[in-house]
Amino acid sequence: MTIYGVALLALAFILGQWVGxxxxxxxxxxxxxxxxxxxxxxxMLGKEWLVQKNQMSPEMTxxxxxxxxxxxxxxxxxxxxxxxKSAVSSGSLALIAGIIPVLAGFLIxxxxxxxxxxxxxx
Amino acid sequence: MDKLVGLIExxxxxxxxxxxxxxxxxxxxxxxxxxxxKIPGSAVSxxxxxxxxxxxxxxxDGEKGISDLSLFAGVGILGGSMFRDFTIVATALGANLELIxxxxxxxxxxxxxxxxxxxxxxxxxxxAWGIRDAASLCTIGAGACTYIVGxxxxxxxxxxxxxxxxSIAIGVVKTIAVTxxxxxxxxxxxxxxxxxxxxxxxxxGTSSGVAAGLAATDPKLVPYGAVTATFYTGxxxxxxxxxxxxxxxxFF
Numbered sequence: 187m188t189i190y191g192v193a194l195l196a197l198a199f200i201l202g203q204w205v206g207x208x209x210x211x212x213x214x215x216x217x218x219x220x221x222x223x224x225x226x227x228x229x230m231l232g233k234e235w236l237v238q239k240n241q242m243s244p245e246m247t248x249x250x251x252x253x254x255x256x257x258x259x260x261x262x263x264x265x266x267x268x269x270x271k272s273a274v275s276s277g278s279l280a281l282i283a284g285i286i287p288v289l290a291g292f293l294i295x296x297x298x299x300x301x302x303x304x305x306x307x308x
Numbered sequence: 309m310d311k312l313v314g315l316i317e318x319x320x321x322x323x324x325x326x327x328x329x330x331x332x333x334x335x336x337x338x339x340x341x342x343x344x345x346k347i348p349g350s351a352v353s354x355x356x357x358x359x360x361x362x363x364x365x366x367x368x369d370g371e372k373g374i375s376d377l378s379l380f381a382g383v384g385i386l387g388g389s390m391f392r393d394f395t396i397v398a399t400a401l402g403a404n405l406e407l408i409x410x411x412x413x414x415x416x417x418x419x420x421x422x423x424x425x426x427x428x429x430x431x432x433x434x435x436a437w438g439i440r441d442a443a444s445l446c447t448i449g450a451g452a453c454t455y456i457v458g459x460x461x462x463x464x465x466x467x468x469x470x471x472x473x474x475s476i477a478i479g480v481v482k483t484i485a486v487t488x489x490x491x492x493x494x495x496x497x498x499x500x501x502x503x504x505x506x507x508x509x510x511x512x513g514t515s516s517g518v519a520a521g522l523a524a525t526d527p528k529l530v531p532y533g534a535v536t537a538t539f540y541t542g543x544x545x546x547x548x549x550x551x552x553x554x555x556x557x558x559f560f
Contacts, residue, residue, distance in 0.1 A: 219542030226400035263387030265357030271365025284481025
């Protein structure tokens, strides 16, 4: 059943966000710490468990796959609902402080991969 | 016509699907004709989304891009944090748990380096602009992390509302910059494997920008980038108003 897949995804989502909020509370900050990450891990564990029990039907997988394919359209909708105008027009400090660190991030990225990636450690 | 407008306003989310489908068609056509498939259709479409966001702000003076027009309110629902997070989680379906476990420490290292790098550069640039008080510097440095870390830090350290607004703008510029530059730079910086995507998510942090940039680069990488990027805002909110602010107060 397709709904089983959607329900599994939704359950993992709620549980993950809950862990994220609890962790934020526990750390004393008003933020959700890694809720999406925990939810992803719950979904993978749940899927793994069902696959081992032979309970993961293609239809059920389809219920999750649909939402994962909707990801890019959602990102387009998100881009269209950002405050782009204020970001572009709030002066040079906003543009420079927004862009320069990103360029630095791109520059430092190959170095981090070389330094910390296990494959390059020999 | 009035009836149609009323119907659309009543069923905003549904009309949002139509709008985004339409944007995607245009993005795809532009990708094939103007860019000869060198830039993927999804990347062009995301860029078109940003243009719509700009136009929305231009027409309405609002804060939520095109979705401030009542006709397009549904685009805001579709692009809101609920659907964004729900669909990101769904991408985990194609991810390999074992790979994530193996590259976990690489993700952690890049997460810390990323937050420190963005914070220091944000503070330095604000300093170069003549800002000298610790609360403002800290808020701008936090804004250079993400547009959520900025205002949360600003509120915690008591920054002025202008500075908080500025920190949000910086964070949004960052998201846009990561979205646009990622597909362009991906090949040059060696961003092609799940491990590299995890490190990339850790360094860049903005989960919307990372996921959008990776989606335009190679959709298979999205869950790996997202799984580390999602911790960035939380860790940033943890470090910026506390440890980083404390360090700044030693100097200012």
